[in-house]
Amino acid sequence: MSKLIKNMLVDDLKGRLNNVGDVIVVSLGKLNAQKTTQLRQMLRKKKIHLQLVKNSLIRRATLDTPLAPAFAQTEGMLAIAWGGEDVVDLAKELDRLSAVKDFAGFEFRAGALDGSHLNATEVQAVAKWPTRSEQLSIISGQILSLGSILAGQIGSVGGVLAGQISSRVEDLEKIAGGAASEADLPAV
DSSP states (O other): OOHHHHHHHHHHHHHHTTTOOOEEEEEOTTOOHHHHHHHHHHHHHTTEEEEEEOHHHHHHHTTTSTTGGGGTTOOSSEEEEEESSSHHHHHHHHHHHHTSGGGTTOEEEEEEETTEEEEHHHHHHHTTSOOHHHHHHHHHHHHHHHHHHHHHHHHHHHHHHHHHHHHHHHHHHHHHHHOOOGGGSOOO
16 A cells, blocks of 8 residues: 555544544454444444554654554454544443444454543443433433432421411410410410
8 A cells, every 4th residue: 555545544543533532442354344344333323434544654643643552452354433422422332232243253353432541341331321311311311319308308398387387376366366364374
C-alpha cells in the first residue's frame, strides 16, 4: 500500500473517530463476509459502528487521543466498535452478540474508556454496569424516596400539631358556648 493511500486511510479514520470518546476493540474471529454483514446490520440498528482496521493505521489515527490506549497492546485482525447510547450500552450489546451461536469467535480484545486502557475482562465487567438511563432512574428513585420520607415526617409532625390546635379550639368553643370556667379545661 502506498504512503498516499495510507495517509488517506488514516485521515478517514481520524474523521470517523473525531468526537468519539470511548471505543471497544473486538476480534471477529473467523466470521465470513455474510456473518460480518449481518453483525454490522444488527449493530447499525442500535446506532453502533463496526469497522475493520489495520493496527498500524489505527495507532497513527488515534495518536495523542483518548482512544490511543486501546491499541497499545493489540495485534492481529481487529475491528473497532463505537457509538450507541453510551459505552455501557455499547459493551452490553457487544457482549450479548458475542454469546450468539452464529457469531462464534466474536470476542473482546481491549477498549478505551475516558482515556484509560481496558483489557477484555474489564470490558466484560463494563457490560454488567447499569446504562446511563438505568443510572438516572436509580438516582431519581433515591431522590424521590428521600423526598417522600421528608414529606411524611413533616406531615406527621404537622398532623400532631394540627390535632393539638383543633383540640384547643374545641375547648375554647366549649368555654365560649357553655360558659364553663377555666378550671374545667385541661392543661396544655
